[in-house]
Amino acid sequence: MSLSSEMLLLAQRTTMYPSSEQHAADAPYWFAETASSFAPTVDRVFYVIFWVSTVFFLIIVAAMVYLCIKYRRRPGVTSQPSPSHNTPLELFWSIVPSILLVWFFYEGAKGYFEMRIPRDDAEEIHVIAKKWNWQFIYPNGDTTSELHLVIDKPVKLIMESEDILHSLFISAFRQKMDVVPGRYTYLYIEPTKRGVFRLSCTEYCGDNHSDMVTWAHVHLSEAERHAETKWDPWDEKNRPWQSGERLVRIHCSGCHNIDGKRNIGPALNDIWGKEESVYNAAGQRRTITVDENYVRESILQPDVWIVEGFESPSKMQSFEGRLSNDDIRFLIAYLKYLKDPAKYDVELKDWMKEHGEGVDSEGVVAPANGPEPAGGATDDTNNSANQDQNSGETTSDSAGGDPVIE
Amino acid sequence: MATAEIRNELFGHADKQNYLTHSRGFLSWALTLDHKRIGIMYLVGVSAAMLLAGVFALVVRTHLWVNDGSLTGLSNAAYNQMFTLHGAIMVFAFIIPSIPAALGNFVLPMMLGAKDVAFPRLNLLSFYLWVFGTGFLLIALLNGGLDTGWTFYTPYSIETSSGVVYATFGAFILGFSSIFTGVNFLVTVNTMRARGMGWFKMPLFLWSLYATAIIQILATPVLGITLLLLIAERTLGVGIFDPVYGGDPVLFQHFFWFYSHPAVYIMILPGMGVISELIAVHAQKRIFGYSFIAFSSVAIALLGFLVWGHHMFTSGQSTVMNVIFSAITFTVAIPSAVKVFNWLSTLYKGSIALNTPMCFALSFIFLFGIGGLTGLFLATLNTDIHLHDTYFVVAHFHFVMVGGTLTALFGGLFHWWPKMFGRMYNDFLGRISCLLVFAGFNLTFFPQFVMGSRGMPRRYATYDPEFIPFHQWSTIGAFVLGLGVVLAYAVLVYAIFYGRKVTGNPYGAASLEWQSSSPPSFHNFEHKPVVDDPYGYEDWVYDEQLDSYVHREFADPGTVPERVPVAH
Known part of the structure; x- marks a missing residue:
């Protein structure tokens, strides 16, 4: 699409949706509209830091201006003696901000976990x-x-x-x-x-x-x-998991069963989301969850992390260059389907009954x-x-x- | 010698030869081993780099006046080159060497009471590496340009066809320039302090340069290796950063920020050191909490190595790592806050001259205050997720880098200018330039906080019409800022030729560099300097005949007021 038509589209969009033409009236001054479950938390933490910072900043600037006026250089007046350090005072202004910082950190981390841990039914x-x-x-x-x-x-x-x-x-x-x-x-x-x-x-x-x-x-x-x-x-025939099923028949079924029994490789029907102990060629061990990234790595680089109980080097060959990103996406969809077929195997008529x-x-x-x-x-x-x-x-x-x- | 003669010798007008008139001709500069001349050459170099990159910044701001980029007619690709070159030249060729290599080279040996740095030849080599490195950056400009952003993130920097190899090689060379300066300063401070100058009798500028040198030596090699690996990836396809060959692009970010975060402190620590001197001298007041400021420099230097991951909260690194990096990042805030409180306390009961250096120092406290406090929003995890890679971040680091380092550099230049060239600048115009820089700067970057938080991503050539007013304020501010910078340089350059001549110590400063004539002789000191308290301003008295402050020991006994002891 050319740049000009993109711009035209953008212009069209912004006139059609008042929300993106200018700052929404119901949005907080510093933010766009609040439209997700954790947005209010982010805004609240932002404003907490904002007001605490503003108070500190105003104190600093007020002190600076006051001192510069009160002690500005005048003829015949030299600087007056005063202590050049004061440990209790210095500890005070080191420790009080530290407490506030711990608070910011805690609020930020708590809000962050909310944003990073998806609900199971997502x-x-x-x-x-x-x-x-x-x-x-x-x-x-x-x-x-x-x-x-x-x-x-x-x-x-x-x-x-x-x-x-x-x-x-x-x-x-x-x-x-x-x-x-x-x-x-x-x-x-x-x-x-x-x-x-x-x-x-x-x-x-x-x-x-x-x-x-x-x-x-x-x-x-x-x-x-x-x-x-x-x-x-x-x-009904072209859902991602169905494409994945076809790919499994072609590429994987020689070594991986879907009936729960171990073959040359582990069975695939309940592997999704499972915690596995794995080891690598250097003998390092760790526990992983079978997720998108692990499945992808196992397909492209089967030798890197091997599930405990299977030998190293892996008998599996790399599918690097033979399976596309889309193929891997289909395979992952199939693994998810196998784990919980009921969730994915929805007939159109049932879906319609439920929704529209x-x-x-x-x-x-x-x-x-x-x-x-x-x-x-x-x-x-x-x-x-x-x-x-x-x-x-x-x-x-x-x-x-x-x-x-x- | 009678006291009066020594007084004249030490603080009188320098009609004798100085380092500027010591020898003449191009080669006497090009092959000089004199730290003062190398400092001046660095100053000319980094100023040229800054003005060039500043022009790029103005092109960027002009382009953003309207949201579709139609005003300048630059293509998106050309805009991308503009902001990349602005960033790369500013960071690698200007800010990193600015205060340490230009001001530090001139001042550091003299503050120590030394004749030169420990390795004068290495010092000259460091300057020439700077010239070559910057040259390579410019060659990149002529060879298809550079459009990766100054961060060279992979895999884009591997596939883009522009002059990435030249630019990264330039940054690699500039890294060595920085390492050599660091080694030199470290050894010089360790071995060449004047007799009687213990660690805690050093001016705080030296502490900050020392802390900076530690970072330069420890962190810069990592950048060198990373950039070489990037060049190897581009030319040989070694497969370390390129996912096509099984590499990890996020690894590059770890390597890059392992250097570039500490590099942020290479940029700001020397500025903090300058401010410590400026505030104390121009308030004629002993710096408050010397040891807290000194140790906070070292603390910042060390903690700076542990926080690089906070640039990568959205990069896909694990949740646990993000939490750890967030926690450590907050600890860096404390030593910075301590410095600000100490500077303010120094003003208490002082005799504050609101001259140009002091105005820049006060601007620094204001702007660095905002820069530091807005860092809290970015250290906090959930707000950072929202603000990361928006204009909020752009505004934040400009408040620190420009509001901090550039302001400190100007303050330092005005402060030491009479020492460097023996002439005083026009204080009124100097203060006007400070006002323009201050006002222009705030106008440029404050609107960027708001638009960033409202969702304006950085590095956009075109943008949603919603943000037009903010961008226009920002562009106006950028031109005011540019005017202020040009005026500051004009005032300084004018002073070299037409300024009022000054004697050794026009401000009543107490650190050793002011115990020389202005400009200093080739050997820095005609007489062994008296090592005394670097903040003991009560030991210096004004001598009307000489129009200079002289040390109480040498002063005309008839005119010396009684010494007022300072409480401790």
Whole structure:
């Protein structure tokens, strides 16, 4: 997409969403809107430090100004004797700030744990960052270029980079994490406010770093999200875990069973999330959890950490260069599926029963009133923008209301 | 010799030869081993680097006047080169060598009562390495440019086609320049103090330079190795940082910040040392809590080695590591706060001259105060997650690096200028320049705190219209700041040629460098300096005939007021 059309898109977005045109009226002075569960905590800690710092700073400046006026040089007046040190005083002004610093540290660390420990039921959305756009892949395999979330539904973004370092930052959520090539990082969010929020790359990534900006939409309901993203009709055969299952049959089933019995390698059906003791060629031992990063490493570099009970060097060959990043993502999805099939094996009709009356059998919402905007943007952008223009005013007032039904 | 003759000899007008007139011709400067001339050459060099990088900064600020970058018409890629060169030249070619190599070279041996540094040839070599290193940075500019940011983060620095190899090689050479200066100062302070000058009779500027030298020697080699590995990765593909070959890009960040965080203290510690001298001399007051300030310099130097991970809270390093690094980072705040409180207490019951050096020193306390306190937001984990890599960070480190180091450098230059060139600057215009720097600086960087916290990421060539007003204030401020810097230099340069001539000790300072003529002779001291209390201003009295302060021992007995003892 050319720069000018990006700018046009940006201009369009900002006029359509008052929240990002200027500082929101209900936002604290120092911050963007408060739209995630831990944003209030961050703001509170920020303001605690802000006011304590302000008081200290004013004392310092007031003392400085007072002393400079009172003791300014005057003819015939020399400096007066006074003690050149005072240990109790110096200890006092070393120790009192120290106590405050311990408090800041404690509050900051406590808030940080909240931001880093995802709830077990968090929806997992896969993020692929590359120069210079974002791709968001949902559990059903659907993909969008803007992030779509549902209010109060916790989400864990599992992020990978196709090229270099990026960093995902959503100011309204006060949350940020680098996206690092060659490994997965994760970012946890609990959105608490309906709206559209700026999502930017904050790790410098070359020429068009400043254009790597997109939007995070928070919807009132699953059905609204489904409608606004115009997701593809539910494909029963092409969910990520199903692709993973095919890959396992081709590449892995010779050595790995899925019936719980050990073969040449460990069984795969209950391996996800398990704590394992592992060792390496140097004889170091540690305990790991089988997570995205460990699975990735085991596929690409099977010899680095070997599960206790299996011999070194590993009999497994490296799949470096033979399995793509996408393949590995599918395999991970399959391992997660095997651990808890019920969670993933949802039929479309059941999903509809649970979530949406406004969704027809193909999963597409009935067209909303109003003209289709002109081209120049992605489908999902136009659609959601259009939806908001038509129904945003009324729905944002009635919490829990479903714009799709209108 | 009679006392009066010694008095004239020591403090009178220097019609005799000095280090500037000692020998003439280009080679007498280019091949000089005199620490004073090397200091002056460094000063010219780092000032040129600063003005060049300052021009880049103004280009950056002008570009950001409007949110779509249409004002300058620079492409995103060209903008990226501008901020990279601004950062790389400012950090490696200006701030790191500024106070130690320029002011320190001139002042350190004289404060010790020594004739020169311990290794004069190494000193000259250090200067030429600076010239070559900076040259390589400029060659990078001509060879496709540099667009990695001054941090050279992998893997982008491996794949971008610009002059990364030249620039990193330049920074590598500059690292050696810095190490040589550090070795020189360390040995000089250890071995060449005048007889009678114990460690606790040293002016605090020397303590801070000593602490700086320790960091320069211990941390800079890590940068050297890291940059060589980066060059090897680019040219040979050794696979240490490049994930394509199984390398770890985050490892580069660890190596880089293991140097570059301590380097932050290489930048600020000498500035703190300068401020300790300025406040004491121009308030004519013994520095309060000498040993607390001295040890806080050493404490900052040592703790500075343990906190590099706080640059990487969002890099994907483990949660536990982040918590540990956050905790250690807070400990660095204490020694910095102690210094500020001590400076303020020094003013108490002083006789405060609000001349140019003092104005810069007071600006320093104000700006460094903000710089230090905003560091607390970045040491605190959950607020840092939000603020990391936004303009808040940009504002924070400019308050420390520019509000701190640059202000201290100017204060120091005005303070020692009469000693360096034997002439006094125009104090009124000096104070105007200080006011412009102070006002321009605050206007430039204060709005950046707000926009950063509201979500403006750093290193953006174009941005959301929401931030336009903040950027415009900031740009106006940058030009005011630029004007202040140019005026300060103009006042200083004018003084070299047309300033009022001064004698040995115009301020009534008590450290040894003021016991020489101004400018000093080639050998620094005509007579062995009297080693006394570096903050004992009551021992110095003004002599009207000489228009200089003279030590009580040499003063005309008829005019000397009674000595007022100082409480301890």
